[in-house]
Amino acid sequence: MNDLTLIRKNLFRKKLRAILLTLSILIAFLIFGVLGAFHTVWTSGSEVAADNRLVTVNKINFTVSMPYAYWGRVQAVEGVEAAGHASWFGGYYQDPTQQVQTFAISPEAYLATYPELVFPEGQREAFIENRTCLAVGTDLASFFGWEAGDRIPLLSNIWQKTDGTSSWEFDICAIFDGREENMPANYAMFHYDYYNEALAFNQDQIGWIVTTTTDPSLNDQVAREIDAMFANSPAETETSTEAAFNEAFVNQFGNIALILLFVVGSAFTTILIIVGFTMVTAINERTGEIAVMKTLGFPAPRIFRMVLSESVLLSVIGGLLGLGLATLMINAIATVAAAFLPGLAMPLDVFVAGVIIAVILGLVTGLVPAINAQRVRIVTALGKQ
Template sequence: MTFFQLMRRNACRKRFRATLLMFSVGIAFLIYALTASFLGGSQGAAGAGDNLLGVFNKSGRGLPLPFAYLNRIAADGDVAAVAYTARMRGFVEVEKNVVMTSAVDPRSIAAANGDELGLTSALIAALEEGRDRVLVGRALAEAQGWSVGQRISVTSQLIKADGSRDWSFVIAGIFEGANASTDTYFMLARYDTINAARARDKDTVDAFVVRPRQGVSPGVLAARIDALFANSAAQTRTQSEKQFLEAFLRQFADVGLIVSLVVSAAFVTILMITLNTMLFAVRERSFEIGVMKVLGFSQGRIMTLVLGETLFIFAAGGAGGLLLARLATLLIGPEFGLAFSLSVLLKSVAILAGLGLLTGLLPALNAMRLPIVNAFRSR
């Protein structure tokens, strides 16, 4: 029997107890992975950054900005690219099935934000083929069951000049996003088509997307853009993508603090449960540990054996929890903004190893220091 087999059999000698421990560890890491994935997806920890700026109306993000601001922003020498977008909220078939559409200029959005959204030259060309063409994000296409070439109808809050609220589009392509954390639960339509057909707010946009030149401080450029329109009727507020997402979530609650408290409570609970169980398990096996010492097992090997048992339980349970979290992000991630990134996995593994070692340290020290005479007296 190898050392690993001995460790595994000791950990599972009482299968029901071991299963409950693994289940508890799995639940704790499922909670952690889902909450960390939510933060990663919603706050843009993995995808959003400071290298892309959004210019919004200072009085409220839902209020429009004049299209004429475009040239003044683009005239700044520190601006590498600038695009604009008009948001159109609507639904498909039933009101609960909400779909968001961003009306953009294909070439401008590709220059400013094409890498993050995964907009290839082929997709941009497909969008330009017709005025009713749209590009659909992968998450939205999978959720709705849409495919390229399909004609769809969106009932929007944006009213057409003829009084209708129904907008018909043909799917010209599907964009993937740069990585798993990129939001692709929306469509890209042509601004000229939406602007020409809508009944109000013509020649206005909801936001400008600005990419600073390499080496330019985004904060300095943001302040300079806002200064351009400080005395205008529609003043602006320029923020990085990450700043905007974090500020948006803080309107409801300090999500990061809530998540930290929930995760900490789960880990402290599982730490106490596992520690108490392992201490009891070592006391149960006092005679066995004494026999192992008589047979020549060193104190270091005894300690390693007990630590290995604890790590095995954490590894088995944690792997199950992380696997469930990964499956959950694949199934419901796009709708709830979950992004199970590599950083979430690496942090989970680090926490798993740390908790396993911390939990097993005291039982392992007790087993290592147990005198052989005392061990035999426990028989």
């Protein structure tokens, strides 16, 4: 009989207790895993951001437009590799509750700033050439069941055409996707010209400009130059990196990270206390046995190691089960909610962090009982009976 067998037998000597402890540990790691995955997808905007991509918006607020002519001037700034512009369409399909994220863009220039968008053979060219084309992200296309070749109307809850309606007809001629799993493809894009020529108001205005620099080290310089160009004009601009812009937007919803920290912290505090006290009780019950082991010649460090291994084993079993269950849950949610939460998956770093926390939890909860066990004095312990 080696130590591992002893540890295993000890852990499951009271089956119900072991199961209950495993269950409460499992729950904490389930919460950690699921919330960790959501947090990652929530903040992915700043992670998938290219390090040389800048966003220029109206200084008053990003919902305020700027003149079309700005686009041409930004393109001429030194250090700019490519610059495209986009405008928020406020689109919906059939019913106002079925919102569709849609942007009116400068097709070729805008796509040049997003090299990570991949199109099937020939569709990128088809989109650039065809004025009425709507390029649809795969997640969005599968949500509405759209395919290349479909002709659909999209309505805008903001813009009106000169004919008084708010409906634009589009031919879906391209379905695009992100090059990597976590890049969102839940939106659609179309030609700015096709939209602008029909506008009843706000013609020749654009929403924002996306720029890539020839080198990330030029970001600050290019941003400063762009903003200086439009200083003291009726539409001053504010240029920031894509990552900073996305982060600010996510922060608008509130301090989500702090809330998650509270919840995960509560869950871990709970198991730390439950498992900690239970382990102390469990080892106390075994005082006599440990004394016998010592009498048989088990050295104190070996007993210390065995008790510690027992609590680490318990918490790693619970942790792995919890993280495994979290992965299954996240995969299930991801298939249902692809259109709203694109790129939802169990991130490897969350899983690894979970395993590390499980080991630490095991060490912390096992430390006091292990010290107690190591200190058991044969005379007093056996004298107890």
